[in-house]
Every structure is written in structure tokens, then in C-alpha cells.
Amino acid sequence: MASQDIIARSATTTVPPSVRQQQEVAKLIDTTKCIGCKACQVA
Structure with missing residues (x-):
């Protein structure tokens, strides 16, 4: 092992x-309000 x-x-x-x-x-x-945007899966 070196000094540095x-x-x-x-x-x-x-x-x-x-x-x-x-x-x-x-x-x-709330799946009754679903419009198919899949924002719930991204969140």
C-alpha cells in the first residue's frame, strides 16, 4: 500500500x-369517471 x-x-x-x-x-x-386516459396508472 502506497502512502497516498x-x-x-x-x-x-x-x-x-x-x-x-x-x-x-x-x-x-373512481372507475365510474374513467375516460381511458390512464393517468391513474401513471400516478
Whole structure:
């Protein structure tokens, strides 16, 4: 290993907690108003 080699190291060995908590969601679509544009699938 040369003197200018860079080694990435962490000060801790524990895994940091997730920044965002993912929540389960549902999408409700009123099919009686459908005009066939498929915007509901894109959303």
C-alpha cells in the first residue's frame, strides 16, 4: 500500500437508522369517471 492510498473507514460499526420511514399507501380510483386516459396508472 502506497502512502497516498485512501481507505474509507467509519467511526462506528452500527448501522445508522433509516432517514425516512416507508409507509404503506393505497390508491382509490373512481372507475365510474374513467375516460381511458390512464393517468391513474401513471400516478
